[in-house]
Amino acid sequence: MKVSVRVNGHDMTADVEDRMLLVHFLRDVAGLTATNVGCDTTSCGACTVLLDGESVKSCTVLAAQADGRAVTTVEGLAGNGEMHPVQRAFHEQHGLQCGFCTPGMVMAIVSLLRENPHPTEEQVRAGLEGNLCRCTGYHNIVRAALAAAEVAS
Amino acid sequence: MSILGTRVIRTEDPRLLTVGGVYVDDLRAPELEGAARLTFVRSTMAHALITGIDASEALREPGVAAVLTAGDMDDLPPPPPESEGGGEGGPVPVGGPWSEPLLAADRVRFVGEPIAVVITDGGYQGEDAAELVSVDYEPLPAVVGARAAVAGESLLFPGTSSNVPVSRVPDSVDDSPFAGCDVVVEQDIVNQRVACLPMESRATAAAYVNGKLTIWHSSQNAQLCRLILAGALGMAPDQMRVIVPDVGGGFGAKVGIDRDAIIVAWACKHTGRALRWAETRSENLVGMTQGRAQLHRVKIGGNRDGRILAYRLDVIQDTGAYPRTGGFLPGLTCLMAPGVYDLPEVQTSFRVAVTNATPVHAYRGAGRPEATAAIERAVDLFAAEIGMDPAEVRRRNFVAPDKFPFATKTGALYDSGEYGAALDKVLAAAGYGELRAEQKRRREHGGPRQLGIGVSTYVEITAADAGAGESAKLVVADDGTATVYTGSSAHGQGHHTAWAMLVQDELGIPMDKVTVIHGDTDLIPDGVGTYASRSLQLGGSAVHKAAIEVKDEGRHQAAEMLEAAEADIVLDTDTGLWQVRGDPDTALTWAQVAGHASGGTLIADVRFSADRPTFPFGAHVAVVEVDTETGKVTLLRHVTVDDAGPVLNPVLAEGQRHGGIAQGAAQALLEEVLYDADGNPLTSTLADYAAITATELPSFELVSSETPTTLNPLGVKGIGEAGTIGSTPAIQNAVVDAVAHLGVRHIDMPATPERVWAAIEEARAQ
Ligand code: FES
Ligand code: FES
Numbered sequence: 030m031k032v033s034v035r036v037n038g039h040d041m042t043a044d045v046e047d048r049m050l051l052v053h054f055l056r057d058v059a060g061l062t063a064t065n066v067g068c069d070t071t072s073c074g075a076c077t078v079l080l081d082g083e084s085v086k087s088c089t090v091l092a093a094q095a096d097g098r099a100v101t102t103v104e105g106l107a108g109n110g111e112m113h114p115v116q117r118a119f120h121e122q123h124g125l126q127c128g129f130c131t132p133g134m135v136m137a138i139v140s141l142l143r144e145n146p147h148p149t150e151e152q153v154r155a156g157l158e159g160n161l162c163r164c165t166g167y168h169n170i171v172r173a174a175l176a177a178a179e180v181a182s
Numbered sequence: 183m184s185i186l187g188t189r190v191i192r193t194e195d196p197r198l199l200t201v202g203g204v205y206v207d208d209l210r211a212p213e214l215e216g217a218a219r220l221t222f223v224r225s226t227m228a229h230a231l232i233t234g235i236d237a238s239e240a241l242r243e244p245g246v247a248a249v250l251t252a253g254d255m256d257d258l259p260p261p262p263p264e265s266e267g268g269g270e271g272g273p274v275p276v277g278g279p280w281s282e283p284l285l286a287a288d289r290v291r292f293v294g295e296p297i298a299v300v301i302t303d304g305g306y307q308g309e310d311a312a313e314l315v316s317v318d319y320e321p322l323p324a325v326v327g328a329r330a331a332v333a334g335e336s337l338l339f340p341g342t343s344s345n346v347p348v349s350r351v352p353d354s355v356d357d358s359p360f361a362g363c364d365v366v367v368e369q370d371i372v373n374q375r376v377a378c379l380p381m382e383s384r385a386t387a388a389a390y391v392n393g394k395l396t397i398w399h400s401s402q403n404a405q406l407c408r409l410i411l412a413g414a415l416g417m418a419p420d421q422m423r424v425i426v427p428d429v430g431g432g433f434g435a436k437v438g439i440d441r442d443a444i445i446v447a448w449a450c451k452h453t454g455r456a457l458r459w460a461e462t463r464s465e466n467l468v469g470m471t472q473g474r475a476q477l478h479r480v481k482i483g484g485n486r487d488g489r490i491l492a493y494r495l496d497v498i499q500d501t502g503a504y505p506r507t508g509g510f511l512p513g514l515t516c517l518m519a520p521g522v523y524d525l526p527e528v529q530t531s532f533r534v535a536v537t538n539a540t541p542v543h544a545y546r547g548a549g550r551p552e553a554t555a556a557i558e559r560a561v562d563l564f565a566a567e568i569g570m571d572p573a574e575v576r577r578r579n580f581v582a583p584d585k586f587p588f589a590t591k592t593g594a595l596y597d598s599g600e601y602g603a604a605l606d607k608v609l610a611a612a613g614y615g616e617l618r619a620e621q622k623r624r625r626e627h628g629g630p631r632q633l634g635i636g637v638s639t640y641v642e643i644t645a646a647d648a649g650a651g652e653s654a655k656l657v658v659a660d661d662g663t664a665t666v667y668t669g670s671s672a673h674g675q676g677h678h679t680a681w682a683m684l685v686q687d688e689l690g691i692p693m694d695k696v697t698v699i700h701g702d703t704d705l706i707p708d709g710v711g712t713y714a715s716r717s718l719q720l721g722g723s724a725v726h727k728a729a730i731e732v733k734d735e736g737r738h739q740a741a742e743m744l745e746a747a748e749a750d751i752v753l754d755t756d757t758g759l760w761q762v763r764g765d766p767d768t769a770l771t772w773a774q775v776a777g778h779a780s781g782g783t784l785i786a787d788v789r790f791s792a793d794r795p796t797f798p799f800g801a802h803v804a805v806v807e808v809d810t811e812t813g814k815v816t817l818l819r820h821v822t823v824d825d826a827g828p829v830l831n832p833v834l835a836e837g838q839r840h841g842g843i844a845q846g847a848a849q850a851l852l853e854e855v856l857y858d859a860d861g862n863p864l865t866s867t868l869a870d871y872a873a874i875t876a877t878e879l880p881s882f883e884l885v886s887s888e889t890p891t892t893l894n895p896l897g898v899k900g901i902g903e904a905g906t907i908g909s910t911p912a913i914q915n916a917v918v919d920a921v922a923h924l925g926v927r928h929i930d931m932p933a934t935p936e937r938v939w940a941a942i943e944e945a946r947a948q
Contacts, residue, residue, distance in 0.1 A: 046306065048306065056208075060210070062202060062204070062207075062208035062210070063201055063202025063203075064202070065202070065205070065381075065382070065430070066207075067381045067382070067383075067463065067868075068462075068463035068867070068868040069462045069463050069464050069867065069868075070463070070464075070867045070868050070869040071869075072463075072867070072868035072869055072873075073381065073463070073868055073873075075381060103199070103200070103201075103202060104200065104201055104202070106200075107200050112196070112199065112200065116199045116200065119195065119199055120191060120192070120195045120196065120199060121191055123191065123192065123833045123834075123836070123837050125195060125198055125199065126431075126674030126675070126676070126837055126841065127203070127380070127381070127382070127428070127429060127430045127431045127673055127674030128194075128195075128198030128199075128202070128203040128428065128430070128674070129203065129205065129380075129381040129382045129430030129431060130381050130430075131198055131199060131202075132202050135199065150881065153876070154876040154877050154879075155877055157875070157876040157877075158875050158876065158877045159875075160875075160876075161381060161868075161873050161875060162381065162876075163379055163380055163381050163431050163433070163841070163845070163873075164381075164431055164674050164837075164841045165837060165840055165841055165844075166840035166841045166842070166843055166844030166845075166879065166882065166905075167840075167844065167875075167876035167879055168840040168844075168879075168881055168882050169837065169840065170876070171876060171881065172881075
């Protein structure tokens with residue numbers, strides 16, 4: 030079937046299998062490989078992207094469901110060569126090690142801060158419940174989220 | 183001013199944050215254009231004979247190029263002969279009748295064992311086709327758990343007489359050291375099986391490139407992969423190239439290359455097709471090696487004044503379906519059994535048992551977390567028995583600072599340590615006295631939310647294979663840039679930043695002009711890799727050594743150019759300029775000096791090896807709240823001293839500690855791989871396996887402490903595994919401590935609400 034998705038501001042149209050997942054559309058059709066797959070049970074959040082501005086796990090959305098809608102991945106976050114405040118905060122707070130969970134984490138936090146621009150540490154932790162990281166112990170990810178909130182205010 | 187010891191944020195990050203890393207499945211190399219997908223057909227039975235495999239239906243599916251089974255593997259060298267297996271020296275499969283095949287031929291021994299591969303043109307066809315391959319089984323009794331294995335009612339390997347391929351058990355047990363003790367405590371302890379769970383599962387790609395079998399693999403060491411592949415496929419190492427791109431975490435489970443990935447390489451060789459494989463998480467949770475899986479029996483004896491006189495640790499290692507590591511893991515556990523204590527008598531034994539479960543291998547700490555968990559629990563049991571504060575019992579038994587280097591009863595030689603100071607620091611930072619007072623208040627008040635305070639003190643062994651060393655090649659070019667080729671293998675630790683800092687510090691070439699290259703056997707044929715917390719002490723020391731050699735050669739060139747004696751030539755490491763001493767007008771850049779050397783480059787190609795391993799140490803305090811009505815445990819605080827010598831970059835060292843603490847907490851509180859009575863895994867998806875999340879953890883409180891070693895020029899020890907080793911027993915002890923006043927003596931990990939609640943109920947009933 031034919032689907033058209035606006036990915037990071039560019040329209041992409043392709044003929045895909047009905048059952049193609051959005052994450053595979055992004056990775057294999059759009060060639061944007063930052064968004065990762067870490068599980069097959071909607072548990073890890075490595076695949077988190079924004080769909081019409083809201084965070085979704087792109088492994089649970091069919092490409093067809095994104096037809097006519099806009100997707101933002103981590104590749105689309107920086108503007109004019111400037112990192113987004115959440116990306117910058119991850120860098121400054123050492124919020125990543127191997128980097129595998131990172132694109133999903135960053136997108137989840139972008140979404141979290143849109144909904145709640147001044148979260149407490151507890152709210153950040155609760156908001157990240159669906160995003161697993163095996164490297165950082167979450168300590169610096171939480172700090173990055175709080176630092177990004179600080180910068181934005 | 184030296185950059186070493188300062189907080190430098192990572193040079194790796196901008197790429198990872200803006201376009202993402204390039205992990206194996208992200209590779210878009212032209213050689214992999216049009217690569218076929220490889221999908222495994224895996225055993226659904228824990229223990230069975232294979233009586234038939236029918237691939238005909240799968241082969242009729244569109245897009246299915248081939249289905250390969252063990253019958254197609256007629257081009258492999260014979261399996262290795264039987265060996266003792268690895269002891270403390272390193273992991274070596276036992277071989278002989280215990281050999282692990284690549285694809286299972288006539289028998290399967292764990293759910294998830296590879297039986298066949300399906301090669302498809304792409305998309306989702308692979309999983310569909312794999313489901314259509316039908317395998318006929320004749321079930322055999324499943325051996326579930328190490329105790330059943332040792333009992334030996336059903337044997338896993340024909341031609342053997344037990345399920346214990348390796349053991350080190352004394353002929354007779356000497357109980358006399360316990361005879362004179364005021365108090366002797368014994369306890370069975372489960373150190374449960376856990377999943378390593380790197381967020382990137384296993385992934386491999388393979389293709390012939392310029393006549394060379396080229397393997398891209400998610401690994402902790404490209405060179406070891408090549409060595410293993412050469413042996414398994416019967417090829418010369420130089421007919422192969424292994425490339426390790428970005429790696430999404432390893433934690434020991436990606437040391438080298440395991441059977442699934444070797445099969446991918448074989449299938450590429452066999453079919454001549456470029457292939458890709460990236461496992462699903464559900465495959466990962468049955469196929470990737472798992473960690474810990476030990477049963478302990480501890481016996482500890484001592485006097486009422488707090489002095490411990492004898493300790494015994496008996497270990498049964500569940501090694502899973504194949505003894506991949508020989509006696510390596512329990513060997514390390516026994517080596518490190520006495521921990522930080524100066525004990526007159528230490529006895530150890532181990533047995534390695536094969537079971538119908540996923541094979542076990544290194545997981546962050548590999549044998550040492552188990553040793554620490556056992557002795558730290560034992561010391562708490564002893565302290566509770568004599569009614570002394572557990573911190574005080576520890577203090578009375580530490581190896582004293584003036585005793586280093588200290589030879590333990592188990593054969594380890596601890597290089598340096600300040601165990602009492604580490605404990606004092608962590609207790610002060612935690613506010614131990616105040617915490618005990620708060621605990622007392624809560625106990626007196628009698629409400630359901632009780633406070634538990636857990637202490638652990640640990641020593642561990644890093645760079646256990648110090649003699650194998652690590653390689654480094656440093657090239658300074660006539661454009662003033664430096665390139666480091668390292669045998670160490672970054673997968674999140676921050677090697678690029680750390681190695682560039684070492685070069686800048688020694689040579690004054692700024693970090694942004696230093697490139698670090700790793701993980702490619704064509705560029706770095708000789709290397710050992712990243713595991714056992716060895717990177718900085720061996721790989722970093724090698725970079726340091728290479729920089730000194732380049733500096734000597736640079737001085738030689740500069741002396742010629744400036745027509746001065748070498749002794750009068752100085753390098754200003756702030757500016758990276760060569761000068762004649764006292765003559766600031768004679769400044770040469772690295773570009774000029776390298777340009778003067780033959781070939782326009784200065785090169786040092788070195789290897790650094792250390793005489794012995796190093797022994798980092800530390801002390802952790804965990805504070806938990808236990809709801810005595812529901813058994814729910816909340817980790818409120820975790821305070822640590824982790825002393826691994828001087829810190830190169832606190833940002834990186836703290837990151838290692840954070841990650842380690844969280845993984846240790848995960849074992850103490852949540853994570854456990856479970857099987858049913860037939861050997862079926864019950865935790866084979868991330869929906870069922872309780873991986874720790876941000877909500878179950880607090881922010882960690884880190885206290886710094888730096889006791890150098892003399893075993894390498896940087897004075898450093900390893901920090902990668904320390905957090906895990908210290909945190910698990912501190913948290914477990916805290917949980918028991920929270921309910922000790924109710925009569926609870928011990929609770930096995932993980933401290934799930936059901937288990938804690940049951941322990942409270944049991945104690946109340948008595
Ligand atoms: S890959 Fe989407 S939640 Fe894990
Ligand atoms: S940085 Fe490795 S999984 Fe999060």
